[in-house]
Amino acid sequence: xxxxIVKTERYSYPITIDTGLIHNLASFLPLKAxxxxxxxxxxxxxxxxxKSLLITLEGNGIKVDQVVLPDGEQYxxxxxxxxxxxxxxxKFHGRDTTLIALGGGVIGDLTGFAAACYQxxxxxxQVPTTLLAQVDAAIGGKTAxxxxxxxxxxxxxxxxxxxxxxxDFLQTLPKSEFISGLAEVIKYAIALDSDFFVWLExxxxxxxxxxxxxxxxxxxxxxxxxAGIVAIDEREENGQRALLxxxxxxxxxxxxxMGYGTWSHGQAVAAGMVMAAETAKLxxxxxxxxxxxxxxxxxxxxxxxxxxxxMTAESYLPYMQRDKKVLAGELRLIxxxxxxxxxxxxxxxxxxxxxxxxxxxxx
Amino acid sequence: xxxxIVKTERYSYPITIDTGLIHNLASFLPLKAxxxxxxxxxxxxxxxxxKSLLITLEGNGIKVDQVVLPDGEQYxxxxxxxxxxxxxxxKFHGRDTTLIALGGGVIGDLTGFAAACYQxxxxxxQVPTTLLAQVDAAIGGKTAxxxxxxxxxxxxxxxxxxxxxxxDFLQTLPKSEFISGLAEVIKYAIALDSDFFVWLExxxxxxxxxxxxxxxxxxxxxxxxxAGIVAIDEREENGQRALLxxxxxxxxxxxxxMGYGTWSHGQAVAAGMVMAAETAKLxxxxxxxxxxxxxxxxxxxxxxxxxxxxMTAESYLPYMQRDKKVLAGELRLIxxxxxxxxxxxxxxxxxxxxxxxxxxxxx
Ligand SMILES: NC(=O)c1ccc[n+]([C@@H]2O[C@H](COP(=O)([O-])OP(=O)(O)OC[C@H]3O[C@@H](n4cnc5c(N)ncnc54)[C@H](O)[C@@H]3O)[C@@H](O)[C@H]2O)c1
Ligand SMILES: NC(=O)c1ccc[n+]([C@@H]2O[C@H](COP(=O)([O-])OP(=O)(O)OC[C@H]3O[C@@H](n4cnc5c(N)ncnc54)[C@H](O)[C@@H]3O)[C@@H](O)[C@H]2O)c1
Ligand SMILES: [Zn+2]
Ligand SMILES: [Zn+2]
Numbered sequence: 174x175x176x177x178i179v180k181t182e183r184y185s186y187p188i189t190i191d192t193g194l195i196h197n198l199a200s201f202l203p204l205k206a207x208x209x210x211x212x213x214x215x216x217x218x219x220x221x222x223x224k225s226l227l228i229t230l231e232g233n234g235i236k237v238d239q240v241v242l243p244d245g246e247q248y249x250x251x252x253x254x255x256x257x258x259x260x261x262x263x264k265f266h267g268r269d270t271t272l273i274a275l276g277g278g279v280i281g282d283l284t285g286f287a288a289a290c291y292q293x294x295x296x297x298x299q300v301p302t303t304l305l306a307q308v309d310a311a312i313g314g315k316t317a318x319x320x321x322x323x324x325x326x327x328x329x330x331x332x333x334x335x336x337x338x339x340x341d342f343l344q345t346l347p348k349s350e351f352i353s354g355l356a357e358v359i360k361y362a363i364a365l366d367s368d369f370f371v372w373l374e375x376x377x378x379x380x381x382x383x384x385x386x387x388x389x390x391x392x393x394x395x396x397x398x399x400a401g402i403v404a405i406d407e408r409e410e411n412g413q414r415a416l417l418x419x420x421x422x423x424x425x426x427x428x429x430x431m432g433y434g435t436w437s438h439g440q441a442v443a444a445g446m447v448m449a450a451e452t453a454k455l456x457x458x459x460x461x462x463x464x465x466x467x468x469x470x471x472x473x474x475x476x477x478x479x480x481x482x483x484m485t486a487e488s489y490l491p492y493m494q495r496d497k498k499v500l501a502g503e504l505r506l507i508x509x510x511x512x513x514x515x516x517x518x519x520x521x522x523x524x525x526x527x528x529x530x531x532x533x534x535x536x
Numbered sequence: 537x538x539x540x541i542v543k544t545e546r547y548s549y550p551i552t553i554d555t556g557l558i559h560n561l562a563s564f565l566p567l568k569a570x571x572x573x574x575x576x577x578x579x580x581x582x583x584x585x586x587k588s589l590l591i592t593l594e595g596n597g598i599k600v601d602q603v604v605l606p607d608g609e610q611y612x613x614x615x616x617x618x619x620x621x622x623x624x625x626x627k628f629h630g631r632d633t634t635l636i637a638l639g640g641g642v643i644g645d646l647t648g649f650a651a652a653c654y655q656x657x658x659x660x661x662q663v664p665t666t667l668l669a670q671v672d673a674a675i676g677g678k679t680a681x682x683x684x685x686x687x688x689x690x691x692x693x694x695x696x697x698x699x700x701x702x703x704d705f706l707q708t709l710p711k712s713e714f715i716s717g718l719a720e721v722i723k724y725a726i727a728l729d730s731d732f733f734v735w736l737e738x739x740x741x742x743x744x745x746x747x748x749x750x751x752x753x754x755x756x757x758x759x760x761x762x763a764g765i766v767a768i769d770e771r772e773e774n775g776q777r778a779l780l781x782x783x784x785x786x787x788x789x790x791x792x793x794m795g796y797g798t799w800s801h802g803q804a805v806a807a808g809m810v811m812a813a814e815t816a817k818l819x820x821x822x823x824x825x826x827x828x829x830x831x832x833x834x835x836x837x838x839x840x841x842x843x844x845x846x847m848t849a850e851s852y853l854p855y856m857q858r859d860k861k862v863l864a865g866e867l868r869l870i871x872x873x874x875x876x877x878x879x880x881x882x883x884x885x886x887x888x889x890x891x892x893x894x895x896x897x898x899x
Contacts, residue, residue, distance in 0.1 A: 255614070259684070330656055
């Protein structure tokens with residue numbers, strides 16, 4: 174069992190990584206007999222894991238109410254939120270209640286935001302079930318819902334009191350979701366840790382086979398990296414946390430232009446990381462050989478290395494920056510400065526970005 | 537001009553108290569030319585003050601967009617929130633925007649919560665226009681909206697960057713609203729400051745005449761008291777901030793049982809404070825003479841000293857505590873221990889509370 178401590182402004186909390194965790198009340202400390210819990214999950218996960226988790230909690234005297242939402246990003250919204258508030262209110266949950274999010278990033282972000290707002294903030298525990306949520310979404314207290322066309326527009330920084338990562342969940346995760354999560358894993362390596370990149374080059378097949386030993390190391394390393402970033406930049410104020418958005422600005426353009434869901438988030442981020450590396454290369458700060466290493470690893474993971482053929486390089490720009498700076502022809506982007514290191518760069522001319530996207534498309 | 541500094545966990549901010557503040561950009565520092573602002577107000581206040589405020593802001597090069605909501609507590613809701621988010625999104629406001637709440641507690645609580653959630657938190661300035669908001673709601677960062685039947689069920693602790701208290705606003709406030717605010721003023725005195733209680737005994741007529749000198753002192757003193765409490769208990773965690781709920785648990789029963797709006801909040805709190813004093817007296821910690829002083833002051837302020845005749849003492853209990861402790865016959869209440877001091881007391885038998893309410897009714 175691995176334990177990682179996330180240090181934040183107001184308190185510290187543990188990430189626990191192991192198999193079989195949902196069968197053991199100790200995983201859910203400080204929960205104890207007679208505590209009141211609202212468990213939030215979705216209709217895909219409920220038949221797989223709800224019963225086991227209930228046996229662990231109720232078997233130990235914890236009073237559990239539930240909200241089982243339909244599956245889908247569209248429930249990470251005011252609609253989903255209302256359902257959680259209605260249940261909390263109906264069952265008379267007070268300020269001492271604890272919410273548990275059993276699910277991927279959708280359930281985690283929604284439940285976390287509900288916990289942030291209910292009675293101005295109650296405790297919550299993340300029990301992430303996707304690879305993306307285990308290495309990224311469940312850690313660090315960014316919670317949010319979508320509004321109209323804007324993703325994550327309404328949210329809060331609200332830290333969980335514990336993150337319970339049961340590796341067994343990943344065995345039932347659809348392959349496409351698993352691969353999408355691998356894009357974020359590779360992102361950590363490119364942005365922050367060259368040794369981890371080498372480890373991934375050596376172990377990507379074991380990961381794809383969902384070998385428990387490989388998963389355990391990989392998830393642990395990602396969690397350590399994220400915890401390190403959160404400790405120094407909890408609220409995305411000093412630029413450190415922004416490094417975790419490597420590839421995301423380009424990828425965002427793909428997701429929005431193609432319509433959300435057409436390309437998975439991981440596919441879009443994978444292509445976006447190659448574009449970021451190509452941009453860095455044009456700015457004279459990234460080697461061609463390292464772009465090749467990135468592309469090879471992405472391909473071995475089952476991820477794309479360039480954007481959709483139907484998108485011209487020029488068509489990315491309007492989606493890449495919401496504010497007016499992009500109109501003045503300058504962008505602010507996260508760029509790698511080598512494998513394992515990255516930085517925020519402002520004032521990047523848009524023609525460089527267009528050229529970089531073109532390079533990624535033809536090579 | 538009075539300036540009071542509110543010290544909170546993450547930063548300190550000023551409360552500025554004076555006449556004529558909305559005509560002076562300096563009141564709104566750190567706002568400066570080219571900043572983007574979303575001004576939120578309601579249809580009652582817009583014709584009175586919006587134009588003046590716009591002249592001050594736009595005349596100094598600040599880019600202002602507006603949301604003018606209908607007047608009423610029912611817009612302190614997801615509906616009102618959606619309108620603010622829609623405007624922010626439509627006008628491309630980014631993380632560097634500033635929301636300004638021009639209004640009473642309704643606009644302040646709603647706008648503050650919108651600021652807490654929009655892009656996980658943006659800056660906001662409180663410009664309170666009611667006595668209640670100037671002495672209480674606008675200070676200390678408690679923001680919230682109502683949900684279904686529950687008041688303030690969804691919210692956040694999110695501090696403003698500045699509170700601008702222009703005394704001129706109070707000249708147009710309806711008398712009933714002014715008197716309702718006086719109940720909170722008297723609350724501060726009973727709960728925290730016996731000298732201030734004496735000052736109120738000596739100056740209540742000047743206050744009722746809305747004399748600027750009296751208002752200035754009174755509001756300043758309340759703000760100092762609230763700032764002191766917020767500094768030691770920002771998130772209502774150690775019991776200090778709860779003292780400001782003196783009279784509110786009893787008052788809440790009146791407001792809910794009679795239907796919100798039938799009794800004003802201030803009227804309900806006034807009656808509730810007498811009930812709290814009667815309870816304290818039954819517990820042997822409050823003198824009869826002090827109950828008389830409280831009642832005389834409330835009456836001079838135009839406030840009631842007992843609850844509605846249609847409510848029996850027994851009928852208060854189900855509304856006084858949401859959780860199950862009340863069923864076990866024990867309550868947790870804020871009680872005065874003298875004029876100018878108060879405490880939280882747990883385990884108060886419900887028969888004592890019933891007797892105290894009866895005493896307030898007959899005397
Ligand atoms: N808060 C953050 O810091 C952060 C970071 C990254 C992403 N996110 C958010 O996370 C969301 C995406 O999360 P996601 O990729 O986990 O998607 P998701 O939560 O929608 O899960 C993907 C799919 O897999 C299913 N599923 C989940 N676990 C399963 C399991 N163990 N077995 C079988 N099926 C399973 C889900 O029901 C769903 O259909 C987005 O809304 C994104 O904005 C948040
Ligand atoms: N956040 C806190 O700490 C806190 C504390 C106390 C109360 N509150 C909240 O505050 C709200 C009540 O606030 P309120 O009493 O200010 O009510 P309000 O905001 O509804 O204002 C009362 C009425 O007076 C009108 N008005 C306001 N200023 C005026 C002016 N200068 N001239 C003429 N008319 C004016 C308003 O349009 C409204 O009709 C409640 O929702 C309550 O929950 C919050
Ligand atoms: Zn991502
Ligand atoms: Zn009040």
